[in-house]
Amino acid sequence: MKNFILFVLVMVFVGCAKVSSPQTSSNLNEKIIYFMGIDGLSISLKSSDDFDTAIMKDGSGKEYHLKSAPAASGIFMKNSDGVSIHFKGDMAILKLENGQEFNIIPLNNH
Numbered sequence: 001m002k003n004f005i006l007f008v009l010v011m012v013f014v015g016c017a018k019v020s021s022p023q024t025s026s027n028l029n030e031k032i033i034y035f036m037g038i039d040g041l042s043i044s045l046k047s048s049d050d051f052d053t054a055i056m057k058d059g060s061g062k063e064y065h066l067k068s069a070p071a072a073s074g075i076f077m078k079n080s081d082g083v084s085i086h087f088k089g090d091m092a093i094l095k096l097e098n099g100q101e102f103n104i105i106p107l108n109n110h
Contacts, residue, residue, distance in 0.1 A: 035085075035092055039102040043094060045085065051075050055083060 008062075011104060029050070035043040041060065047054040054077055056064040065084065066077035074088025081097045094102045 020031055033087075034107040035087075035094070037102045038096070039093075041102060041104065043085070043104060045077075049059075051077065056083070065089040 016085040022088065027091060030046065030048045031051070032044055032046045037043070044057045045051075045054050046057070052068050054066045056066055056076070056077075058064075064079055064081075064083045064085065066079050069076045069078050069084075071086060074086060076086040078084035080096065082099070083097050084095045086093050092104045092106060094104050096102075
């Protein structure tokens with residue numbers, strides 16, 4: 001009889017336990033590409049919409065909001081301040097608002 005009561009109590013507690021569904025992250029589609037250039041130049045490019053838009057961040061933490069633009073090949077992104085990045089495979093060109101251009105390389109594949 002004690003075993004039966006114990007069994008019923010266990011079933012009540014198990015039945016009353018809250019079943020939670022796994023939480024889904026809103027960042028499942030987030031992709032980040034890291035780039036490196038000469039003199040310690042480091043850039044990250046983060047997108048959650050397959051690079052239709054992206055946030056590019058430099059080594060000092062400055063952020064640039066970029067939008068996809070037409071390119072003959074690869075991915076070309078720019079903003080209205082003249083900042084752009086164009087990359088394909090193992091090559092990339094970064095252009096800053098002051099007109100400086102840098103050859104950079106991606107450190108990981110997207």
